[in-house]
Amino acid sequence: xxxxxAFAVALLAAGPALAAGGPIDGAVQRQPVNVMAILMxxxxxxxxxxxxxxASKRTRSASDFYTAGGGITGFQNxxxxxxxxxxxxxxxxxxxxxxAKGYDGMFYTMGWLVGWPIILFLIAERLRNLGKYTFADxxxxxxxxxxxxxxxxxxxxxxxxxxxxxQMVGAGKLIQLLFGLEYxxxxxxxxxxxxxxxxxxxxxxxxxxxxxxxxxxLGGCTILVVLAMAEFGFNPEVLMQKAVAAHASGVAILKPxxxxxxxxxxxxxxxxxxxGPAGLPHILMRFFTVPDAKxxxxxxxxxxxxxxxxxxxxxxxxxxxxxxxxxNPEYLDKAGKILGGGNMAAIHLSKAVGGDVFLGFxxxxxxxxxxxVVSGLTLxxxxxxxxxxxxxxxxxxxxxxxxxxxxxxxxTASLGVxxxxxxxxxxxxxxxxxVGLAFGLAASVNFPVLFLSIFWQGLxxxxxxIGGFAGLxxxxxxxxxxxxxxxxxxxxxxxxxxxxxPALFSMSIAFFTTWLFSITDRSPRAxxxxxxxxxxYIRSETGLGAAGAVSH
Amino acid sequence: MSEEMYDRVLANPxxxxxxxxxxxxxxxxxxxxxxxxYAFVLTVAFKPELLQSPLAGGMTLSIGLAVGLVLTxxxxxxxxxxxxxxxxxxxxxxxxxxxxxxQ
Numbered sequence: 001x002x003x004x005x006a007f008a009v010a011l012l013a014a015g016p017a018l019a020a021g022g023p024i025d026g027a028v029q030r031q032p033v034n035v036m037a038i039l040m041x042x043x044x045x046x047x048x049x050x051x052x053x054x055a056s057k058r059t060r061s062a063s064d065f066y067t068a069g070g071g072i073t074g075f076q077n078x079x080x081x082x083x084x085x086x087x088x089x090x091x092x093x094x095x096x097x098x099x100a101k102g103y104d105g106m107f108y109t110m111g112w113l114v115g116w117p118i119i120l121f122l123i124a125e126r127l128r129n130l131g132k133y134t135f136a137d138x139x140x141x142x143x144x145x146x147x148x149x150x151x152x153x154x155x156x157x158x159x160x161x162x163x164x165x166x167q168m169v170g171a172g173k174l175i176q177l178l179f180g181l182e183y184x185x186x187x188x189x190x191x192x193x194x195x196x197x198x199x200x201x202x203x204x205x206x207x208x209x210x211x212x213x214x215x216x217x218l219g220g221c222t223i224l225v226v227l228a229m230a231e232f233g234f235n236p237e238v239l240m241q242k243a244v245a246a247h248a249s250g251v252a253i254l255k256p257x258x259x260x261x262x263x264x265x266x267x268x269x270x271x272x273x274x275x276g277p278a279g280l281p282h283i284l285m286r287f288f289t290v291p292d293a294k295x296x297x298x299x300x301x302x303x304x305x306x307x308x309x310x311x312x313x314x315x316x317x318x319x320x321x322x323x324x325x326x327x328n329p330e331y332l333d334k335a336g337k338i339l340g341g342g343n344m345a346a347i348h349l350s351k352a353v354g355g356d357v358f359l360g361f362x363x364x365x366x367x368x369x370x371x372x373v374v375s376g377l378t379l380x381x382x383x384x385x386x387x388x389x390x391x392x393x394x395x396x397x398x399x400x401x402x403x404x405x406x407x408x409x410x411x412t413a414s415l416g417v418x419x420x421x422x423x424x425x426x427x428x429x430x431x432x433x434x435v436g437l438a439f440g441l442a443a444s445v446n447f448p449v450l451f452l453s454i455f456w457q458g459l460x461x462x463x464x465x466i467g468g469f470a471g472l473x474x475x476x477x478x479x480x481x482x483x484x485x486x487x488x489x490x491x492x493x494x495x496x497x498x499x500x501x502p503a504l505f506s507m508s509i510a511f512f513t514t515w516l517f518s519i520t521d522r523s524p525r526a527x528x529x530x531x532x533x534x535x536x537y538i539r540s541e542t543g544l545g546a547a548g549a550v551s552h
Numbered sequence: 553m554s555e556e557m558y559d560r561v562l563a564n565p566x567x568x569x570x571x572x573x574x575x576x577x578x579x580x581x582x583x584x585x586x587x588x589x590y591a592f593v594l595t596v597a598f599k600p601e602l603l604q605s606p607l608a609g610g611m612t613l614s615i616g617l618a619v620g621l622v623l624t625x626x627x628x629x630x631x632x633x634x635x636x637x638x639x640x641x642x643x644x645x646x647x648x649x650x651x652x653x654x655q
Contacts, residue, residue, distance in 0.1 A: 103603065106620045107596055114589040114623070117630050121578040121585075125638070240612040254614040255604040256596045263597040270593045294639050301628075301635045308624040315620065538558050541571050542646055544653070 033180035036360025037367075041179070044216075044368045045193065051208045055201035062401045065202035065408055066133040066383050067288040072207055074295035078302025080207045081286050083214035084376045085112070085277070085303070086310050087167070088174060088369040089435070091217065092343040094311065098318020099326070099338070099345035102253025105318055107260055109311035111273025116307060119278050120300040125293035126454050126540040127284065134380075135284040135446065136388045139453045142532035144461040144525065146393050148449075151468045153388040155445035156281040158472065160381035161422075163280075163438040164374060164415070168423030171370040177340050178347065178363040183427055191420035194375045198382065198412045203289060206375045213365075213372040218306060220365045221313040224346070227353040228320040243322040248336075253322070265501060272436075272443050272503030279442030279450065282380035293543050314346075321345035324352050378415050385411035433484035436501070440479060444471035444506035452514055454540060457533040460518045460526040467514025474509045478502030560653045570645045577637065581630055588626060592619060 063069050072080070090112070098105035131137040136152030168187055175186035197205050232239045240254075247253050260266050277283055287296050325331045331339050331348040338344055350362035386408035391399045399407075449468050452459045479485055481497040499505070518526075539545050561567050595602055603616030 103616055106616070110589065110592060110620060110623055113627055114585060117585045117627050117634075118582055120631050121582045121634055237611060237613050240614075240617070244612055251604065254612075254616060256600045256616075261597055261600045263594075266593055266597040270589070274589070294643055297635045297638055301631045304631045305628050308628050312621065312624055534562070535555070535558050538561050538567070541574075542561060542567070542649060544558070544561060544650055 034178060034360060034363060036356055037179055037363035038360075040360050040364035041367050044212075044364060048193075048197065048205075048209045048212065048371075051212075052197050052201035052205040055205035055208065059200075059202040059204055062133070062387075062404050062408075064204065065405055066285070066379075066387065068202070068204040068207055070289060070291050072289040072295075074290060074298025075302055076207070076211055077286060077290050077295065077299035079214045079306060080210040080289075081283065081299055081303035082306035082310065083210035083217075083372055084283055084286065085307055086214065086217055086369065087373045088366045089167075089170065090310075091221070091314060091369065092174070092346055092366060094314040095318040095321060095346040095349075096342040096344070098315050099321045100342055101257050101259075102247065102249065102319075102322075103255055104257050104260055106315050107256055107266075108273065109315060111270050112277070113304070113308050113311060115274040115277045116300060116304040118274065120297060120304070123278055123450070123454070124287055124296045124300050125543075127287045127450075128290065128293050128296040129540050129543040129546045130454070130536065131288055133285070133288055133387050134383050135281060135450055136384070136392075139449050139464070140392075141453065142529050142536050143453065143459070143464060145397075147461055147465050149388040149392045151465055152446070152449065153384040153393075155279075155441060155449070155468065155472065156384040156388075157381055159279070159281060159438045159442045159446065160377050160384070160415075161418075162434040162441070164377050164381070164419045165422045165426055166434040166438065167370060167374050167377070168419050169426050169429075171367075171374070172423060172427065174343070174370065175367060177344065178366060184424060187423040187427075188420055190371055190374060191416050191423065193371055194378055194419075195413055195416035197371075197375045198379045198416075199409045203285075203379060206372075206379050207289060209375055210372045213368045214306065216365045217369055218310060218313075220362055221310065221317065223358070224350055224353065224362065225313050225316050225320070227358075228317075228324060228349060231324065231353070239319060239323065243319045246323050246327050264504065265499060268499060268504035269501040271507060272439050272501055275443040275447045275503070275507065276439040277442075279444075279446030280439075281384065281442075281446065282376040284446075284450075285380050285383065292546075317346050317349060321349045325349050328352060374419070378412055378419070381415050382408045382411040385415075429489075433479055433489070436484060437476065437479045440475040440501075440503055440506060441472065443503050444475040444510045448507065448510040448514060452511075456518075457530055457537075458518050459514065460521040460523075460529050462521045462523070462526065463514045463516070463518025466517040467510050467512075470513040471506055471510030475502060475506040478506055557653050561649060564649055564652060566645060566649045566652070570642060570649060574638065574642050578634065581634055585627065585630055588623065592623060 058069075059065055061069070094105045094109060097108065127135065127138055130141055134152070134156070136149045136156070139152050140148035168190065171190045172183040172187045175181050176183050179186075197209055229239070232242070244251050244253065260269065286299070290296050290299055325338065325345055325348045331352070333339055338348065340347070347359065347362060347366070351359040354361075386404050390407045391397065391404045395403075445468050448471055449464050453464065478497050478499075479502060481495065482502060483495040483498075483500050486492050486495045486497075603614060603619065605615050607613050607615060607618055
């Protein structure tokens with residue numbers, strides 16, 4: 001049981017991207033009930049439910065529900081994107097990874113960051129100009145609606161489901177650690193709150209929950225770093241000298257470990273870290289909440305700044321914890337391992353430098369972070385069901401807006417119930433691979449289809465469909481046959497596919513098959529699709545005819 | 553949006569000017585960022601001990617940590633550079649183009 005719980009913690013350690021070998025030291029123990037943390041969290045819940053009530057009065061049309069009426073400013077959206085991206089996994093996982101292994105944590109943060117400038121230069125404004133509510137709008141712009149929407153919705157739902165299960169199980173474990181609440185209560189609580197936010201408040205409430213959480217998280221981490229750095233006279237050189245002296249690995253914490261220095265692993269991991277975000281449906285959806293391409297660009301600019309700053313803080317927190325937490329017997333067990341598991345480095349640090357009140361605050365922020373991320377995911381999943389599958393595929397565009405909104409609310413509630421059920425079912429399973437799978441799918445299904453539909457005139461429905469499903473199947477197969485499932489879950493001695501991070505291979509398969517089955521497609525439909533690229537190109541470059549903001 | 557309007561945009565030399573200049577700019581920036589990032593990834597893969605070496609003699613602060621800080625600032629600066637030019641020069645050109653096509 002303890003070992004399985006530790007695996008769940010490893011999932012959080014893996015960060016939003018991949019289930020890398022995170023710091024899995026020490027099993028999860030339920031902590032004593034933390035009253036201060038619960039009070040602060042209740043305050044957050046009360047505030048966000050108030051916002052949901054306010055947002056529900058303004059959420060009437062489909063555009064309100066999916067994109068907050070397109071009325072979010074670039075700055076607000078930048079904070080919300082950063083909020084979607086800065087999960088509890090990134091906060092606790094990266095600082096925990098630095099605490100355990102040193103420099104490896106920084107390698108992950110660089111990959112997650114560098115995707116953003118690329119998204120800005122190549123994707124953001126074209127996505128805004130072509131799409132309305134979901135990225136499937138863009139992918140199916142000139143291709144056949146039914147198959148491409150089905151593919152995009154399948155890709156989105158697969159990413160959302162795996163990510164959601166991982167977050168739910170992670171939330172249950174984390175809340176057990178932070179608040180001393182039972183696992184089951186925690187999962188149901190997260191599920192119910194997320195259903196309330198999304199069903200009643202739609203994108204407007206989800207965005208504001210995300211913005212508040214981003215401000216709390218950035219503020220909390222800043223205070224944590226300032227309080228802790230004061231003990232080193234704000235001198236990073238002093239900090240690093242003491243960290244090297246305190247850590248069991250000594251000076252090796254300044255060097256990437258063997259886990260990432262294998263060239264194929266490093267390159268494959270870097271690809272997934274970089275391209276994954278450009279295929280995550282809840283992130284892509286954020287670009288439709290701003291009025292135009294100009295605000296879309298600004299949102300990435302702000303988001304990059306916030307995300308970069310946040311990652312610098314989390315890496316610093318890891319090194320600070322090596323000295324302050326790692327040398328204090330109060331936070332270590334008899335074997336010298338950190339109490340509560342590897343993800344607790346930042347949490348213990350907050351207690352060490354700020355006492356119980358600050359510990360409560362940071363714990364509440366971590367919980368709020370999970371809640372905000374699952375809400376964004378659920379909204380993206382519900383949109384794939386109602387806007388893509390229901391309105392475009394089943395009703396063939398003949399569904400009324402009222403019907404579509406009703407379906408989206410039903411889909412939200414259903415996804416919430418599914419997430420709670422699976423969250424409870426997977427309590428004692430090793431689900432560390434699910435985060436990796438979600439990112440692998442995003443990079444190997446959604447990203448190639450989106451990228452090629454924007455940039456390649458020769459893309460045809462047949463190519464996108466075959467390539468997309470080839471990416472889907474290969475990403476799942478490589479993860480199942482790889483070390484994270486074949487060895488860690490099925491307990492076979494050796495993996496059939498040797499690499500933990502398959503993105504290099506599954507992305508290559510997706511791009512190659514899409515290309516091959518597009519250039520060999522000689523159907524009249526393929527010709528019409530190539531001709532239609534001209535108009536798509538004009539719209540993606542200029543925004544002519546793009547869906548504008550709806551005024552309230 | 554009528555097809556004639558799209559055809560007028562396509563025929564306008566400003567469209568070619570806008571797209572070729574902006575695309576050259578955005579692809580150049582992408583390649584610069586990718587080169588910087590993959591220089592880092594390949595260092596991790598092939599010469600990890602380089603990242604461990606001190607910034608200056610007698611220091612513990614390493615080149616790797618400085619690279620992380622510099623890459624972060626660099627990414628943010630590059631997005632700023634792109635947004636500044638796109639939101640002023642390119643958007644002005646874009647607006648003119650759409651106004652002319654609407655006539």
